[in-house]
Amino acid sequence: MxxxxxxxxxxxxxxxxxxxxxxxxxxxxxxxxxxxxxxxxxxxxxxxxxxxxxxxxxxxxxxxxxxxRPDLKRGQITPHEESIILELHARWGNRWSTIARNLPGRTDNEIKNYWRTHFKKKGKPSSQNAEKSRARLLRRQQFQLQQQQQHQTNTKTILPSFDENDNKLPTFTQLMRQEIVLPSTSDEQGLLYSMINSCAAVPEQASNEDMLMWDGLWNLDDLHGNITNRAYYQPALASNFC
DNA sequence: AACCTAAGCAACCGCGTCGGG
DNA sequence: CCCCGACGCGGTTGCTTAGGT
The missing domain is CATH 1.10.10.60 (Homeodomain-like)
Structure with a gap:
């Protein structure tokens, strides 16, 4: 060698x-x-x-x-694994070790390298399964945008520091229960992400609806890792796209 | 055949977190 | 508390290999 x-x-x-x-x-x-x-x-x-x-x-x-490690799986990532990676990355972002825990025998390093070479630069997956996964994600995003257009007039922001003088961050429950219009400026996006990160674990008492909402929050990244501007998300309708 | 470029991957680096003293 | 070492994670680097010109 x-x-x-x-x-x-x-x-x-x-x-x-x-x-x-x-x-x-x-x-x-x-x-x-x-x-x-x-x-x-x-x-x-x-x-x-x-x-x-x-x-x-x-x-x-x-x-x-x-x-x-003896339990490592050698060889190429299978199309099934690839679709799992796509789904989990859409949900969790670059949390490679978390993604790796859902792919027995694969390491975070391996998944990270795979993602970088197959998806990050080209923006094109190499297999049909991956294309399907990607298409599903795109449908979700289009749906979110559609909903945003429909509801733009009567939505309220969850970013408290952007209205009046309230500097307090919302609690998890507040975050989950409100309709969201994502901010369009990078500063506002940063604040939203820090809010999400500040309650990064879903509490035990979270309802199924909360869980759907939570998943939705992590799906708001577009394919290049940026927040989709002013994407609208409504938890009750999210299951249409699962 | 020689060169160039992109893909693939092992390994390193820096930073954050955790637990023990 | 505070410090420090161990560990884990994500980002990055640098090299080989393969394919194209």
Whole structure:
């Protein structure tokens, strides 16, 4: 493998503070696997001492999690996995580790790389399934825009700091119960996102409707990661597009 | 054959969070 | 509380490979 040649011959592996860096060799992999067999995962900073590896804990953990773990699924992302990635990314954004938890055998790094190469630049998925998922998302967004046009006149903003002098952020329940007109300026968008992030977990007492609304909030990103301007979302109707 | 470019992927970096002392 | 180390996460980098000209 080229990495090993690089590591041996090209100055890779010169150490900063005594740690080797760069590509892993087969021998290093073997030592790390042995270490995990004996001591289990975790305590990565002990690896150098107990396994004789000149790697820092961070590097060891990364190598294990992304490459050496026995439960990793090798090979290409399947169309089914791809559609899951699309759906979950539409819902959660760049929460790669969260997405990875829903794809057994796949790592956050793998999913992140896959997304970047397949979707971020081109904006075009490579399979029919992905196209369908994408089309579904587009339908949702079009629907949201349609609803926005219909309701634009009698909607109210959820951004309290934009009306009068109230600086308080809304509670989760307030956020869930109100009709929303998304802001159009970047400052307002930033505030809305910080509001959403400030109650990033759905409370246990949230109703099904709240959950739908919550999903909707996370679906407001457009395909390039920006908030769709003035998109309108109404939870009761969202199920039409699931 | 030589060169160029985009895709793919392993690894690194910086930062945030958490838990123990 | 506060500090510090360990860990996890998301963003980025840098290299190889494959395909096109």
């Amino acid at each position: 080229y990495w090993e040649i690089m590591a041996e011959n090209r100055g890779w592996g010169l150490m900063e503070e005594g740690w080797r860096k760069g590509p892993w060799t087969a021998e290093e992999d073997r030592l790390l696997v042995e270490y995990v067999k004996l001591h289990g995962e975790g305590r990565w900073n002990n690896v150098s001492r107990l396994a004789g590896l000149k790697r820092n804990g961070k590097s060891c953990r990364l190598r294990w999690v992304n490459y050496l």
